[in-house]
Amino acid sequence: MTALSRRSVLAGSTAAAGALSLAPCFIEAFFASAAAQAVGFNKYKVGSLEVCGIADGVSTFPLPDRFVVNQAKEEVVKALKAAGQDGEKLSVPYNPFVFANGNRVVLIDTGMGPAANAQNPAIGNTAKNLAAAGYDPAKITDVVISHFHGDHINGLLNGANPIYPNAQVWVPAPEWKYWTDEGELSRAPDARKGAFANVKRIFTDGLKNKVTQYEHGKEVVPGLTSVATLGHTPGHTSFILASGNDKLFIQSDVTNVPFLFVNNPGWHAVYDQDAKQAEETRRKTYDMVSAEKLRVQGFHFPFPSLGRIEKAGDGYRLIAA
Numbered sequence: 001m002t003a004l005s006r007r008s009v010l011a012g013s014t015a016a017a018g019a020l021s022l023a024p025c026f027i028e029a030f031f032a033s034a035a036a037q038a039v040g041f042n043k044y045k046v047g048s049l050e051v052c053g054i055a056d057g058v059s060t061f062p063l064p065d066r067f068v069v070n071q072a073k074e075e076v077v078k079a080l081k082a083a084g085q086d087g088e089k090l091s092v093p094y095n096p097f098v099f100a101n102g103n104r105v106v107l108i109d110t111g112m113g114p115a116a117n118a119q120n121p122a123i124g125n126t127a128k129n130l131a132a133a134g135y136d137p138a139k140i141t142d143v144v145i146s147h148f149h150g151d152h153i154n155g156l157l158n159g160a161n162p163i164y165p166n167a168q169v170w171v172p173a174p175e176w177k178y179w180t181d182e183g184e185l186s187r188a189p190d191a192r193k194g195a196f197a198n199v200k201r202i203f204t205d206g207l208k209n210k211v212t213q214y215e216h217g218k219e220v221v222p223g224l225t226s227v228a229t230l231g232h233t234p235g236h237t238s239f240i241l242a243s244g245n246d247k248l249f250i251q252s253d254v255t256n257v258p259f260l261f262v263n264n265p266g267w268h269a270v271y272d273q274d275a276k277q278a279e280e281t282r283r284k285t286y287d288m289v290s291a292e293k294l295r296v297q298g299f300h301f302p303f304p305s306l307g308r309i310e311k312a313g314d315g316y317r318l319i320a321a
């Protein structure tokens with residue numbers, strides 16, 4: 001199958017996937033994921049809106065000893081093998097999202113950025129794949145940030161220059177408050193001080209603080225409402241995109257890779273700043289999206305990073321679209 005025809009198949013795959021039983025769905029998702037990753041974008045509809053998952057890329061690295069801080073490494077290896085992986089390496093995808101609504105073209109999160117891309121061409125491809133999908137970076141009107149970890153904000157700048165020069169940049173007010181507070185910086189563990197410096201590099205030095213803060217529970221741009229999903233970071237944000245009767249839940253980092261943390265919501269990723277709060281958020285969020293049968297777009301889900309969450313035992317599972 002050519003890349004183009006795979007893309008056409010993908011465009012129509014969402015509705016069909018729901019009708020398939022689990023095993024074929026898994027197999028289909030595997031091939032869909034590989035094809036979409038090659039193409040780099042996945043267009044679909046939410047109500048009347050054109051939306052598109054964008055592949056920034058995938059980092060693959062040796063499984064760290066403490067990636068899941070409250071589990072022995074052997075348990076993590078077992079879960080990776082159960083997901084069909086070798087158990088020695090971990091692959092973490094990064095997937096921003098874009099949608100158009102009237103005269104607004106809105107990007108949510110920005111990926112690893114050009115400096116990371118120069119080191120590793122497998123990541124930092126958001127601007128390139130946006131262009132491939134037909135979204136000119138100069139015509140992005142709004143960039144909405146979910147939280148201030150580097151994989152979500154580093155793609156705002158190329159060196160000192162904004163990659164989306166005409167976009168208004170929206171940031172969660174509680175996230176801004178935390179990461180720009182000198183007192184929080186002085187109290188932070190050394191391992192987190194680099195993230196504070198990165199926030200200063202991007203927002204203070206790069207964008208000269210030209211951002212607009214948004215509050216949780218409010219419509220940020222037409223159709224997109226922010227949802228407080230705290231724990232991963234102090235101001236971590238998910239979103240509901242609504243059009244007509246249709247809704248999409250954009251979860252950001254409620255979980256990192258699904259084969260570890262959707263299946264095991266009690267597992268605490270090393271990146272979750274308040275692990276207990278992050279777990280409560282995860283369970284509450286997934287109870288809601290599974291009950292409402294919402295489609296979920298996940299920043300760290302394997303591309304096309306879209307699916308539904310179902311309850312499974314004490315945890316959940318991702319049914320990939």
Ligand SMILES: [Zn+2]
Binds near residue numbers: 149299
């Ligand atoms: Zn992330």
